[in-house]
Amino acid sequence: MKRTLICIAGMLLFGLSACQKPCECPVADEPVACGVPEQAAAPEAAAPEAAAPEAAKPAADETPITAGAEEIVLPKPVATDVTLTKALEERRSVRNYDAEKNLKLQDVSNLLWSAYGVNRPDGKRTAPSARNMQSATIYALFEKGAYKYDHAAHKLIRLSEADLRPLKVAPMELLVTSNFTGDNADDPAKAVDYATIRGIDTGVVAQNVHLYCAAAGLATVIRMQRTRDDAIVSGLQLTDNDHLIFNMAIGYEQK
Numbered sequence: 001m002k003r004t005l006i007c008i009a010g011m012l013l014f015g016l017s018a019c020q021k022p023c024e025c026p027v028a029d030e031p032v033a034c035g036v037p038e039q040a041a042a043p044e045a046a047a048p049e050a051a052a053p054e055a056a057k058p059a060a061d062e063t064p065i066t067a068g069a070e071e072i073v074l075p076k077p078v079a080t081d082v083t084l085t086k087a088l089e090e091r092r093s094v095r096n097y098d099a100e101k102n103l104k105l106q107d108v109s110n111l112l113w114s115a116y117g118v119n120r121p122d123g124k125r126t127a128p129s130a131r132n133m134q135s136a137t138i139y140a141l142f143e144k145g146a147y148k149y150d151h152a153a154h155k156l157i158r159l160s161e162a163d164l165r166p167l168k169v170a171p172m173e174l175l176v177t178s179n180f181t182g183d184n185a186d187d188p189a190k191a192v193d194y195a196t197i198r199g200i201d202t203g204v205v206a207q208n209v210h211l212y213c214a215a216a217g218l219a220t221v222i223r224m225q226r227t228r229d230d231a232i233v234s235g236l237q238l239t240d241n242d243h244l245i246f247n248m249a250i251g252y253e254q255k
Helices: 002-018 084-090 105-116 188-216 230-235
Strands: 071-073 136-142 145-150 155-160 172-178 219-224 243-251
Touching: 084 188, 105 136, 105 188, 136 188, 172 188, 188 219, 188 243
Parallel strands: none
Antiparallel strands: 071 155, 136 145, 136 172, 145 155, 172 243, 219 243
């Protein structure tokens, strides 16, 4: 028994002498082993790589538009990064234009599609229409020719080589017509209804033009087409049912 007690006392003395490092109070969930060399912290697992960014949208075509050809094939429309709220904030009418600065083909494509292009497989448009009559037609007028916008093929088709721009203040001027004439147009009440339909169909086109111009940094102004100019009627091959509603100058503001 005596020998056993001596052995236990020796073991206790040996253990205390081996503990050269003062013990610290253990932190919860982090036990500290007295006298055991600290282990190097294991390297943290590498963070997962960030998800690859979405493919960038196609670069806009910087080519200036050149009128004069029989047809002008328009590139695919490219979205802008401007919000609708910002476009509404920036929307305004501009009456002074830089005559030396031409429009880009991409901007003309985006503008015409925004105004009255096809945005669904069923052929319906970016602008709503009263009774779905879709009575509006857009003509793009340049110094070197007048064109009709073919919404289905998204291209411009030349109708005349003459400069039919009503104002001749901007590189491109849009002329918007409506061909809606219903039955019994001689009835005053009906005439008012039909005029309202023409105003709805073309008015929303004008707003689309204004909003795109605001988003793209272009300038525009809308003016009622007061007179039925013979040169315009002949050059654009208009019929008696084609009502001239308004024109819009399109360009860059003169600073």
